[in-house]
Amino acid sequence: MNEERIPRSWLMLALGTAGQTASTTALYGLPYLIPALQEERGLSLAGAGLLVTCPVIGILFGLTGWGAVADRYGERPALTIGLLAAACALAGAAAARGPWVPAVLLVLAGVGGSAVHSASGRLVIGWFPPGRRGVAMGVRQASQPLGTALAAAAFPPLAHHFGPAAVFGFCAVLCGATGAAIALFAVDPPRPAKAPGVRTPAPYRSGDGYLWRIHAVAALLCVPQFVVTGFSLLFLTEVRGWSATAAGTVLALANLAGAGVRLLAGWWSDRVGSRTGPMRLLAVATAVDLVLLVAGAAWDSPAGTAALLLASGLTVSTNGLHNTAVAEYAGPDWAGRALGVHGMGQHAAVVLVPPLAGALAAGHGYTPVFALAAAFPVLAVVLLPAADRRVDWPAVPARRAPAGGPIVEV
Template structure:
């Protein structure tokens, strides 16, 4: 990869990461405004929870549509249109007085902001060669804990002094600035040359079920992730007697460590030439740690606390890997839609896991919830495909750069023979 292409690749990564960070702050950070919603808007706790869920509902509605836009018209258009529109919806939320109108605007913000989930990943994949995509997507995925940390640090003080409107205003500014930067500076990665009107067969119809299995793995792994992240503070304060301040500080540090673990997982996958193998090992390690956590919680052992802190990092370690695997296999013509479908399964879990796990913990305590999370991690190991597979349509070579995944460069070196057979079948 020459210097000019490397600079452009890192600029695209910075734009994708910045957009994802802004989107995470605006769409996933509203839980930090629950006290302000109750005090300033006069809603019940349940009503505040509905407002927090509104952007997630919008994301579910918009993911596949923005994937189609990214696949057909490019990542720059998807991000440059979606983020400013999300900013406009957030600005409207800052000036509305009605609760129902606020809910609608938050749903719209989620629907527009979901362009980042579908398009920024394929922007990164398209500009990095196979041996650097894992690290690049690890950086992009690190934007999620960074965005959450930004929301935790900035939104409550703003809401305390200026009400929810001030917090919505910051979210609007973040989405607007990153959207404008993308519209100005983003460059769509090159696409394969093909005859006009030619269509690439959907990767879902290849008979292998490869993408569906990756989607299932990602959704299943959301269960341990959100059981741990959603209830770690409660466990440390109620079951272990920690102060809220001490628990919050430790968990904040662990979340930052989780961002570093994503980068290490990406580096591992690049070095191994495989996304599947590291995912399998990390999911297995997560399952073992969660078993220790469940046992430590049941017998009130200090090992349970240590296992919880380790789980906070392990449960997020595979996020970049399965997103990379999906985009690589779907190919440049289908990556946006595939990432949209991929995100829908995960967001369905995001909506369902916290209330169901909360009900289980309230009724049976923490150990059964942690044990169920361990079972889901084991299920992920079972669901994972046996090996990486070559895409039916290879990502092309960027101008002046290194090779881009010609006939299986994105797959494991150990599985190249099987991947070549897959490609031959696709040509027939």
């Protein structure tokens, strides 16, 4: 391998992470707009919750299609086209008025932005050897709490001074800039050499149900994540009496800590050579913390606030692990589609969380919402496979050091 290719894997990781961060900010950060949507546009809590869920509905329509594009044509075109399409839809949402046109445009933004779920993980996995994939995917998955942190810090003051339209415009710029950067600098990872006409069997035909169980576990673990992300700001402002700016700042810091937790989880999984083992322990820790949150919310204890902030990190801690497990098992010919199905299962599980949880919170408070969320990681622990399974990806090219020194991998 020549010298300029030594840092290529890290450049690809940076590009994949940037794309995921922009998409997360635009598509998952919108719950931080709920107070502004209620105040400026007169929406109910359930109605505002439904509007901010529209991108998630769009993601459901786009995931498997983008996975097929990434598997057949490469990660770079899938990411570029998807992010630029999302930018156009978000720019339209910024200019639109009324409840229905922005809702449709946000659905379209979700369709475009979903490309990062299917293609950016494949881009990262393909450029790193097995012993570094946990950390690499931890960095890539850290983009989700980073994007949420950016939304928590920027959206409330931006919406307060300039309205929700300014937030949509800000998101359009983010997606457009990262899509352009990927178009200019991304390089697809190595692909396995195959004889013409030879097809790799679908990993879902193995008969052991491994992928389906990982998909189901991820879907279960996403429910408490969306509950905490969607209602932490409202809980702190309505129940604890915090200002929106103060709550947004603290939640941004908590989400940054969540990014660190994902990195540690990835490093841990590389050290022990397992994705499912650390995932099981982190799911147990999430369940325990959510039980503490329920108790703190029920008895108006400061411990509830502390547990909520801790949950901002714990509920996202396993995302890199189950995405890595799926890609490693599916292999290079099916990883894009498998990650698409994986993401589709998660979003199908949580698409109704904001409106349903909002209706439950409006009628009965936040304690039952958090109590229901605590049950999902317990179910995930029961369903999680006992051990990892994976297939070989093409070896990442290596170079030989001068004077016959050791081989150094990318």
